[in-house]
Amino acid sequence: MKKDTWQIGGRELTSRLFLGTGLFPNPYVQQEAIKASGAEVLTFAIRRVNLSAAEDDSILQHIEQGAFTFLPNTSGASTADEAVRIARLARASGLSDWIKVEISANERTLLPDPIETLRATEQLVKEGFTVLPYTTDDPILCKRLEEAGAAAVMPGGAPIGTGLGILNPYHIGLIVEEASVPIIVDAGLGSVADVAQAMELGVSGVLMNTPVAKARDPILMARAMRLGIEAGRLSYLSGRIAKKKYATASSGFDALKLS
């Protein structure tokens, strides 16, 4: 079978898990969980990083330099202009030219502001960034972000850190159907069932932090998520059966005949 890889901004990826680096109980558990997850892309908030010495940053210092693609995010920004300024800072520091646009205007829900997100995406694409906007799960908006030049579009399953899972699987399904760039479910996932569901809906990957970092055993959960994504992806590629109202004998009558 052909190797099941995918691409963002010209980079070929095998893993379908983007992992956040925050919230881990300690550096040891963080390092081991990253290993166990198999993630190739790691994400973090630019405002939390010491950009003048990223290799000595309190979180990034524990991560092997050069081994991962970094996806810095603009969390904390509440307008497109702010997000653009933060993105430029991150690129100037040499961390990465990938950027996750994350703009929220409400400190309680942290839900993305769709209009500012679209504006920031347009601007950052113009400036040559590889842009991955985090957005609400609106199919039309996701298409508009793609048309604006997003390298991948990342609709949320539920508000950040809630672990509520995919609140509107119908929308995620529609978004995938319409998309011609990778769709990544970002935020709100809680369990392996949620990531398997996302993958069965046909998304290209998932991004998470809290469900791994805040699990009782983050290292074990990182592995569980990796396997859940793989299982969901294989299930999607295999094609599930149609749902039926009544039973169908799995052995069939022919199998019962005596020869």
Add this chain to the structure above:
Amino acid sequence: MSEHIIIMGGGVIGLSVAFELQSRGYQTTVLEMARCGGQASGAAAGMLAPYSENVEGPDPFFQLCLDSLRLYPDWIGRVRERSDVTFEYSESGSLYLSYHEADRLALEGRLLWQREHGSTGAIIDGPDLFDMEPLLSRQVKAALYTPEESHLYAPDYVRALEDACRSTGGAIHEQLGRVSVLEWRNGIVLEAQDGRRFSGDRLVVCSGAWAQELAETFDLPLPIYPIRGQICAYALDDVAGDVDGKAVRHMLFGNQGYLVAKANGTLVCGASEDVAGFDTSVTERGIERLRGWNKQAIPALENCAPFHQWAGLRPSTQDGYPFLGGLDPAAQVMFAAGHYRNGILLSPITAKLVADRIENKALPSYYSYFAPGRFDMS
């Protein structure tokens, strides 16, 4: 005759548990493999800062930290009553620094829930901020001020606890080397490396990162990892320049580390964390990291060199929560270990909860989150 309780570990947790139990009329014996306060406890910067150390939300760990902070004034009074060793306890308040306009949203979100939990904090910016803290970098955009937070001088505090234990009749044995548990199902028997045996009615394990060595004895997963924390200290006079009065007035926190000025004229800067097993040596990278960061908080530090640097092992569990509670239904064996960065802060509440459990008193609702058996899912 009162119950005799054996305590493994003479760090800040073991000594606090011993002092509390002695105060309640129990007979305690502390068994320490090296010397009291020789690891994480003596290396700590002594910050009592539940709000600055828990920025995400009011989880059970924050509740535990907050309850402990609230016990402090009374607890300090009790320790001072029983010990001649003096120690600094300073209700300085803290400033959590932010450098990006984008941090404002995070600070506001934090303030929102922290004000519901006893903080009278506020976001301070502009001239007000630099009036409060004159040496602060003008690159600091805003800070979250939390008046409730305080700090103490950890090495002296640990010595005072040790003294308070002895003066209330507690026994302390140091330099025991490896201590093994020979019996725990019917009475408690422990053996030191030189063959000396200690027996009692109950055991409280307070041996920090070394508690993991008991996993086999109790047939229980006890995932605690030693995380090395490196710290350095400056002479405050070198930093102060011509500032009138106290040069650094609040604890300063940022997402890269902290600075705290002590009454003995030092400015303590921490901490660089890394994973190095039980190695407590200081590394050049660890200290240079601090020096690279701290001038972003106080620019005058650029031209100063630390006169002292050290490292301690902070015991962190798999989920970051300490082990606190009984192993068996009768709590004949109890754990109070794995307090990571917050051992000093958590010492009064840990002592109280261990003693309350032994006396079958009511326990707070969050207590069960810290059960030492929680990693045993089989």
